[in-house]
Amino acid sequence: MSNEFQHNSDQLIIFDTTLRDGEQSPGASMTKDEKVRIAKALEKMRVDVIEAGFPIASPGDFESVKAVASVIKDSTVCGLARALEKDISRAGEALKPAASSRIHTFIATSPIHMKMKLRMQPDDVLAQAVDAVKMARGFTDNVEFSPEDAGRSELDFLCRIIEAVIDAGATTINIPDTVGYNIPHQFGELIRQLIERIPNSDRAVFSVHCHNDLGLAVGNSLAAVLNGARQVECTINGLGERAGNAALEEVVMAVRTRQDVFSCDTRLDTTQIVPCSKLVSGITGFPVQPNKAIVGANAFAHESGIHQDGILKSRETYEIMRAQDVGWSDNRMVLGKHSGRNAFRSRLQELNIELSSEQELNEAFSRFKDLADKKHEIFDEDLRALVADTSWAIENEHFKLISLKVCSETGETPNAQLVLEIGGEEVSASATGGGPVDASFRAIESVVNSDTQLQLYSVNNITSGTDAQGEVTVRLEKGGRIVSGQGADTDIVIASANAYINALNKLEKTVDREHPQLGDV
Ligand code: KIV
Ligand code: ZN
16 A cells, blocks of 8 residues: 555656546547556556546546556555535545545635636635644545645735645645646745645645746746655646646656756556557547657667667667666567467556456457467567457447448549447448548548548558558547547558547547546635
């Protein structure tokens, strides 16, 4: 069990909010099963606190937090709640099954938020914060309080409200730079001042939660750690509202690599970083840019001759971290057409990929056999995509691709003919289009009539070579709701049709939910 509550000052607590703030990125919504998969990967990485969601937002969010709370044993599971009785009791209810739970309650404290959003006086905000913390303590003794938009709040008011909520029982004080406005030296100074000026600051862990609007989320978080913060809130791949949150992998590796600068470290197993990054990217359909620190495909690639020469003579000439330490594995051929079930199962185990049932393993193995018929060499990356493909499948899918035939010929208009299963019934359709993918999407739409807008279509090859699998992401928008669908296949037209259908299925499943920060207080 994580011991983050009884805090020791040389431990930096990692609070992951991929499933809550990360999910607030338009298009990043996840199903309950997907959240549980990510939570298990975070637990395996030894993340201290997992913010699993905002239980009052919708029945689906409530069930997701409850499901995560039921399966996670080695990390604390946290639920977000505005400083409102109904939010706090809903969070308390969702967290009941948790081995270790935390309620994270918040209310805005900046002049602009109090005046324009809450239409409340500062003293009333303070009283509501105190009541909320007391109420949350009725459900758990692990309570976090955030003065939302602290980065633009007045220092004196922050000191006053934080002192009062610590007296009321808050054990973690999180300072959010909600709009990503702060600059590292100034944000570090804010944390130092708060810890110095608040008389009971030694009774709580100080935490930070930085947004990346100016590209400074990680810099601000690290400046805060240098000034006494001992919890950082972050997300895998920096996912999150607008420009995102501080990237977990960057914060963790900066602290680990520069132990000469930081007087604390995390307890994370960093070899889980890349697998976790790929899992989140696969599930959300948010690709990782190739030059992204730590988890980008080029983060450890050396293109220039001078660099390659240096690396061969001594790795440290151009590398400050080892690729293996963050979970990059050699892209070597691991399995082929003659590999059996046992070899398949044990390679998945070596990759720390857990399948929840024998049936899931059987499905994945049968997909592996199909793939091995089409593709000579199967790499670790292919296996990861293949398993992700099994997990993309949504329970009781409404739409299913049965068959697809596409004609693409020089001088002719591409034509797609397909058979879809819709709610258990097979329907045929055909359409022409500007290209084979366009024709396939039009054929699907001719029978589904989804009334959606295509916001994004992207294809990435999973490994190199022309026989590589293409991983396709499709983002659809309908009435303000945005979903991403994924598909992977050696045939990118089939991958595209599957990605489109996956997005349509997600749209069927998602419902409108309340946004925590547009709140009714
Ligand atoms: O950015 C923010 O202020 C938040 C709070 C709910 C902590 O996400
Ligand atoms: Zn946030």
